[in-house]
Amino acid sequence: MSDIVDQAVAALNEKMSGADFGGTAKFDITGEGAVMIDASGARAADEPADVTLSADADTFRSILEGDTNPTSAFMSGKLKVDGDMGMAMQLASALA
Numbered sequence: 001m002s003d004i005v006d007q008a009v010a011a012l013n014e015k016m017s018g019a020d021f022g023g024t025a026k027f028d029i030t031g032e033g034a035v036m037i038d039a040s041g042a043r044a045a046d047e048p049a050d051v052t053l054s055a056d057a058d059t060f061r062s063i064l065e066g067d068t069n070p071t072s073a074f075m076s077g078k079l080k081v082d083g084d085m086g087m088a089m090q091l092a093s094a095l096a
Contacts, residue, residue, distance in 0.1 A: 004057045005033040005044050011064045012042035012095075019094040023087045028054040037091070051083035051091070063095070070095065 008027060012035060026049035027035040034046040053070075055063075059078045062068035070092040073079035081088045
């Protein structure tokens with residue numbers, strides 16, 4: 001597992017603490033690995049999910065640090081979404 005995945009798991013668990021997220025989401029970090037998010041939090045794993053968000057490590061880091069808006073990243077093509085768009089929007093608001 002890469003340092004980037006480890007950092008993403010820690011950052012997502014902090015951001016999702018107390019958030020009401022009822023589905024499953026996967027962050028697919030190109031060339032690094034995947035992070036799963038569900039009601040119990042974030043963990044390094046690559047499993048089927050309701051929605052998969054794919055981007056490079058720099059884009060994910062920027063989103064997690066609050067420098068990049070997830071919706072803007074999606075609209076500019078830096079973030080790809082596959083699956084339940086409503087779930088992606090719910091996740092984006094939880095991460096804001």
